[in-house]
Amino acid sequence: MNSKTFIKSYCHIKNNAVSLNGTLLYHGEKEEFFSDFIKSAYKNLDTNYAKFFKMDNLSKLAFLGADVLLKHENVQPEKQENIALVFSNNASSLDTDRKYQESIEDKESFYPSPAVFVYTLPNICMGEISIKHKLYSENSFFIFEDFNPEYLHAYSSGLMEENKAEKVLCGWVNIDKEDYTAFLYLVTKEEGSISHTIKEINSRF
Amino acid sequence: MSRIYLSHNNIISSYGFNSSSAVEKIKNEISSLKLVEEENLMPKPFYSSMVDKRDLVEEFKSLKTKKEFTALEQMMILSLSKVIVASNSVITNRSGLIVSTTKGNIDALELDSPFKEEKAYLSELGKAIKNFFGFSMEPLVLSNACVSGVLATSVAKRLINQDLFDDVFIVSGDLVTKFILSGFNSFQAMSTEPCKPFSKSRTGINIGEVIASILVTKASANLAEEAVEILGDGTANDANHISGPSRTGEGLVRSVNSALKEADILPSDIDYISAHGTATIFNDEMEAIAFNRLKMSKIPLNSLKGYFGHTLGASGLLETIVGMHSVHQNMLFASLGFDEIGVSKPLNIIKKATKKNLNIFLKTASGFGGCNTAAIFKKV
Numbered sequence: 358m359n360s361k362t363f364i365k366s367y368c369h370i371k372n373n374a375v376s377l378n379g380t381l382l383y384h385g386e387k388e389e390f391f392s393d394f395i396k397s398a399y400k401n402l403d404t405n406y407a408k409f410f411k412m413d414n415l416s417k418l419a420f421l422g423a424d425v426l427l428k429h430e431n432v433q434p435e436k437q438e439n440i441a442l443v444f445s446n447n448a449s450s451l452d453t454d455r456k457y458q459e460s461i462e463d464k465e466s467f468y469p470s471p472a473v474f475v476y477t478l479p480n481i482c483m484g485e486i487s488i489k490h491k492l493y494s495e496n497s498f499f500i501f502e503d504f505n506p507e508y509l510h511a512y513s514s515g516l517m518e519e520n521k522a523e524k525v526l527c528g529w530v531n532i533d534k535e536d537y538t539a540f541l542y543l544v545t546k547e548e549g550s551i552s553h554t555i556k557e558i559n560s561r562f
Numbered sequence: 563m564s565r566i567y568l569s570h571n572n573i574i575s576s577y578g579f580n581s582s583s584a585v586e587k588i589k590n591e592i593s594s595l596k597l598v599e600e601e602n603l604m605p606k607p608f609y610s611s612m613v614d615k616r617d618l619v620e621e622f623k624s625l626k627t628k629k630e631f632t633a634l635e636q637m638m639i640l641s642l643s644k645v646i647v648a649s650n651s652v653i654t655n656r657s658g659l660i661v662s663t664t665k666g667n668i669d670a671l672e673l674d675s676p677f678k679e680e681k682a683y684l685s686e687l688g689k690a691i692k693n694f695f696g697f698s699m700e701p702l703v704l705s706n707a708c709v710s711g712v713l714a715t716s717v718a719k720r721l722i723n724q725d726l727f728d729d730v731f732i733v734s735g736d737l738v739t740k741f742i743l744s745g746f747n748s749f750q751a752m753s754t755e756p757c758k759p760f761s762k763s764r765t766g767i768n769i770g771e772v773i774a775s776i777l778v779t780k781a782s783a784n785l786a787e788e789a790v791e792i793l794g795d796g797t798a799n800d801a802n803h804i805s806g807p808s809r810t811g812e813g814l815v816r817s818v819n820s821a822l823k824e825a826d827i828l829p830s831d832i833d834y835i836s837a838h839g840t841a842t843i844f845n846d847e848m849e850a851i852a853f854n855r856l857k858m859s860k861i862p863l864n865s866l867k868g869y870f871g872h873t874l875g876a877s878g879l880l881e882t883i884v885g886m887h888s889v890h891q892n893m894l895f896a897s898l899g900f901d902e903i904g905v906s907k908p909l910n911i912i913k914k915a916t917k918k919n920l921n922i923f924l925k926t927a928s929g930f931g932g933c934n935t936a937a938i939f940k941k942v
Contacts, residue, residue, distance in 0.1 A: 447685055449666075451682060454682070457741065461744045469748040478930055481931045483933075493798050493801050493812060493816050495796075496797060497717065499702055501703070502688075512720055518723075519563075521820065
């Protein structure tokens, strides 16, 4: 059952820059806050999806990375491709958890908002991507202390071998205060130059 | 790929500190939900099921550790230790650990928490459990909303099939916290009475607290008597809405079909369905539509939320474990809180505990983010 798989494309969002397959697509100001950077990246990359603005920071980060990569791969919603999502990070949804906790901390200013609460789960960002790209596919969100290519490799290989997915969009989307990183890569059976191995994943992280 | 089994298990709940204490009460249709008046958790009284923390302190003493742990960590360690003892397991570099939780130690964010904010990181929770038992591989923390507990069994299966492990221990759970209660209340999803899944008079969910643990293994020797084999599983997104269930049940239908295909069985081969059944208007309706599309409306079905409430990251595994005991005892357990059908499509809701030969059951769950997971289990 060792049918070979390959990394077709990969995308990074870090240090206020967006790149695809190692090529810079957009860079913002060096000292810019994440919230400003991601908005200007959205505009510059012709994302064109109004729901983006109601998302929390983790979803914006994951959504933009996935959008850049899936558009490049010409993934069309009407085709309903079977692309699984296997995401991971360290801080789960803590960025929004802290914001929500502030809204309920004391009795005098107790304003829990459902629009904030819904984003206090890390897998919501995969829901946002699934809605936009019409992915009715497998999704799972793992939390690790650090990037863990062994688990991502094993799990996405398993999904493909068991015919649960044609392709897997895999990676790391983390935001913790002003510290953020997105690294997403698409695993396919289509013959390519980058083998889907732990070493190749790690060298691109 | 080898056969993979769900074996020794434990449930820590307000019924007691083992699976059988919960199963006995369920068999006798006794709920653990009761009215809780704790203003520091919620301004008004609410129905819930919580583990007695004084009993927990006493039980935890048996582990003779001097290290300090949060209440959630204590419950998870205690639960897992009971599974390790019952299965006579030795933790090696071929043993994996999955922690299934939605919010972990989220109460560490509270200003008056005795614990540091770092405790709120889910990887810290995983690390505390890993270190206690001496697992050598990093734990895999799964946080995929309310499907986490069932999905954890799929993940365990996949990692064993990929030859990373021979055995995987899953521990699952979430606390009843101000964070969770205020959030579901802001969605106006909370019921002011014990929940009534699939009933006409249902008014929403109760949040409950349970820790559930299980050993997933490819070894067919030394299985628990209630062990089951995983025949198939599937997860699918609704691709529709991040908080509202799909109106067509699309993701749930797809996840069940994926599990059926892998199991290579027909819907008519399923003897019993352990549904999600949160008792919100939209969730239960979505499930009824999905099970009708799947031609499963005549299969006996229950929701166990009337016994424990919705236990979030534990619910899927908790309900799988109760399902294992149900098929082992050849007894369908009542869907507590059900009176009159309150969904637009027919379902065969189990009204009272009934003896029946049972072999194969389906467990489903659905959650925020549009995720749905199904798994099919067969008696060994």
